[in-house]
Amino acid sequence: MSPSGARGGGRGETSRLDESDVRVRPGRGTRPRSKRRPDHADAEAAMVVAVDRGRWTCAPDEDPSRRVVAMRARELGRTPVVVGDRVDLVGDVSGGDDALARIVRVAERSSVLRRTADDTDPYERVVVANASHLVIVTALADPVPRTGFVDRALVAAYAGGLTPVLCLTKADLADPAEFAGNYAELDLPVVVTRSDRDPGELREVVTGRVSALIGHSGVGKSTLVNTLVPDADRAVGVVSGVGKGRHTSTSAVALPLPDHSGWVVDTPGIRSFGLAHIAPDDVVAAFGDLAAAIEECPRGCAHLGPPSDPECALDTEVAAGRLGPGRLDALRRVLTALRTPAWETGG
Numbered sequence: 589m590s591p592s593g594a595r596g597g598g599r600g601e602t603s604r605l606d607e608s609d610v611r612v613r614p615g616r617g618t619r620p621r622s623k624r625r626p627d628h629a630d631a632e633a634a635m636v637v638a639v640d641r642g643r644w645t646c647a648p649d650e651d652p653s654r655r656v657v658a659m660r661a662r663e664l665g666r667t668p669v670v671v672g673d674r675v676d677l678v679g680d681v682s683g684g685d686d687a688l689a690r691i692v693r694v695a696e697r698s699s700v701l702r703r704t705a706d707d708t709d710p711y712e713r714v715v716v717a718n719a720s721h722l723v724i725v726t727a728l729a730d731p732v733p734r735t736g737f738v739d740r741a742l743v744a745a746y747a748g749g750l751t752p753v754l755c756l757t758k759a760d761l762a763d764p765a766e767f768a769g770n771y772a773e774l775d776l777p778v779v780v781t782r783s784d785r786d787p788g789e790l791r792e793v794v795t796g797r798v799s800a801l802i803g804h805s806g807v808g809k810s811t812l813v814n815t816l817v818p819d820a821d822r823a824v825g826v827v828s829g830v831g832k833g834r835h836t837s838t839s840a841v842a843l844p845l846p847d848h849s850g851w852v853v854d855t856p857g858i859r860s861f862g863l864a865h866i867a868p869d870d871v872v873a874a875f876g877d878l879a880a881a882i883e884e885c886p887r888g889c890a891h892l893g894p895p896s897d898p899e900c901a902l903d904t905e906v907a908a909g910r911l912g913p914g915r916l917d918a919l920r921r922v923l924t925a926l927r928t929p930a931w932e933t934g935g
C-alpha cells in the first residue's frame with residue numbers, strides 16, 4: 589500500500605475550505621531557487637515547530653537545534669502556516685531573546701493532517717503539514733480500544749498523504765493480537781509498546797522523518813513522547829514564543845528526536861479529524877492495488893457494496909479472485925467511518 593499523496597481541492601472541497609490545502613507534492617528542497625523573490629535571496633530555510641498567538645517558532649535546517657521566532661510577512665496575507673510547514677525566513681534570524689524574523693515563503697505541502705471543526709471554530713484546519721507518518725496511538729486496555737477512532741484516523745492519513753502506523757500501548761495489560769487483527773488485511777504496520785519496556789520498534793518507525801502522534805487522552809501518548817524525546821518538557825518550554833509565556837500545549841508541537849534523528853509532532857488537544865470533505869475515492873486511492881479497480885465503478889459509488897453500492901467494482905475484484913474478501917471488508921469498515929459522525933465513534 590502506498591499513500592496516494594495529498595490532493596488539493598478534493599471532490600466536494602469548497603474554496604472557503606481549501607485555504608490551507610495541499611497544492612502539489614515536491615520533495616523537500618526541490619523548490620527552484622530562481623522562484624524566490626530577489627530580495628529574499630538570502631532567506632534561511634526552516635521548519636515550523638510551534639505556533640502560538642501569531643508567532644511561529646522555527647528550526648533552521650542549517651542548525652535544527654536553533655530556534656527562531658518569526659512573524660508572518662505582510663505579503664503572505666492570511667496564508668496559513670502550521671507546524672511542519674517548510675518556510676523561508678528573513679530578518680533577524682539570530683534567535684536571540686528579542687529577535688523576530690519574518691516568514692516570507694511557505695513551501696508546498698507533501699501531506700496534511702486536518703482536525704475537525706469544533707464549536708469555537710467552524711472550519712476544518714490543517715494542524716500538521718509535511719508529516720510522512722501518522723502514528724495512531726491506542727491503548728489495548730484502560731481505556732478500551734475502539735476501531736472507530738482508529739478508522740477515522742486511517743481515513744485522515746490516507747486522504748492527507750500520511751503513512752499510518754498503529755501503535756498499541758499498555759501491552760502489559762492485554763494481548764494485542766485481537767485488536768491488531770482488525771487491521772491485518774490493510775497492511776497497516778503495527779507496533780506494540782508497554783511502559784516498562786523500551787519502545788524500540790516505535791523509535792525505528794519515527795527515526796529519520798517527521799511523524800505525527802495522535803491519540804485519545806489516557807492512552808499513554810505522553811509516556812511515549814517523553815521516552816522518545818527525553819527532554820520533551822524542556823523542548824516545549826523552548827518553543828514558547830518570545831515574551832509570550834509558556835506554550836499552552838493545546839495545538840501541535842514538533843519535538844526533536846535525539847541527535848536530530850527526526851521529529852515527532854505531538855498533538856495534544858487534537859483528537860478528532862476533519863473528514864467532512866474527503867471522498868471515498870480519496871481513501872481507496874491510497875491503496876495502490878485498488879485505485880485502478882474503482883475506475884470501473886459507477887459515478888458516485890461509495891464502494892460500500894450492496895445494498896447501497898450494488899455495482900461497486902471492488903466486488904467484481906473479489907469475485908475474480910484478485911482481491912481477498914477480508915481485505916475488502918476491512919477497507920469497507922474504514923470507508924464507513926467517513927459516514928459516521930465523530931461523536932458516535934469517540935473519534
Ligand SMILES: Nc1nc2c(ncn2[C@@H]2O[C@H](COP(=O)(O)OP(=O)(O)OP(=O)(O)O)[C@@H](O)[C@H]2O)c(=O)[nH]1
Pocket residue numbers: 757758759760761781782783784803804805806807808809810811812
Ligand atoms: N499499565 C500501563 N500503564 C501505562 C502505560 N503507558 C502509560 N500508562 C499509564 O496510563 C496513564 C496515561 O498515560 P499518559 O502517558 O499520561 O497518557 P496520555 O495519552 O498522554 O494522556 P493525556 O496526558 O491525558 O493526553 C498514566 O497513568 C500512565 O502511567 C503502559 O504501557 N502500561
Ligand SMILES: [Zn+2]
Pocket residue numbers: 882885886889890891892897899900901902
Ligand atoms: Zn465502488
